[in-house]
Amino acid sequence: VNPGIPTGTVTFSADGANIGSATLDSTGRATLNYSTLSVGTHVITASYGGDVGNLASTSSPVSQVVQKMPTDTSVGASSGANSSSPALVATVIGVTSSTPIPTGTVTFVSGSTTLGSATLNASGVATFSPQLAAGSYTVVANYGGDAVHAPSSSVAVTITGTPRDFGIGV
Numbered sequence: 001v002n003p004g005i006p007t008g009t010v011t012f013s014a015d016g017a018n019i020g021s022a023t024l025d026s027t028g029r030a031t032l033n034y035s036t037l038s039v040g041t042h043v044i045t046a047s048y049g050g051d052v053g054n055l056a057s058t059s060s061p062v063s064q065v066v067q068k069m070p071t072d073t074s075v076g077a078s079s080g081a082n083s084s085s086p087a088l089v090a091t092v093i094g095v096t097s098s099t100p101i102p103t104g105t106v107t108f109v110s111g112s113t114t115l116g117s118a119t120l121n122a123s124g125v126a127t128f129s130p131q132l133a134a135g136s137y138t139v140v141a142n143y144g145g146d147a148v149h150a151p152s153s154s155v156a157v158t159i160t161g162t163p164r165d166f167g168i169g170v
Helices: none
Strands: 009-014 017-023 040-048 062-066 071-078 087-094 105-110 113-119 125-128 135-143 157-161
Touching: 071 135, 071 157, 087 105, 087 135, 105 125, 113 125
Parallel strands: none
Antiparallel strands: 009 017, 009 040, 040 062, 071 087, 087 125, 105 113, 105 135, 135 157
């Protein structure tokens, strides 16, 4: 006797905790979209409650690895209002459309010299005004990542440090 395609619901668990349930479709499949697993490895199981013609069952555990979301960092320069050098502006974005705005710190470097760092604002932008001597500098912005975002670095940009005129009176 063929009991037919199972009907009912499947409950999904991650690391032993219920993360949701889904109704079986006309082919006997249940799908759960769940986007809040933390970074790391999780053990996922699916439990079917059974129906009139089918017994309840639980799947074998499956390991699911959740990785940090990729990011893209860019850097540019804007005129610094109270500085002898341009302000460095780094923007960090998530590469996928569902990525939340990255948080954390961007470090600005020129060669092996760290110029300084700045914290990302609510829009994922960090601004830093270095005090640079006259000359040309090749700058890279390095994003260190956060709990859910992977680190990334910008391509290098060239900026020029220009001393400002000033006067001293006695």
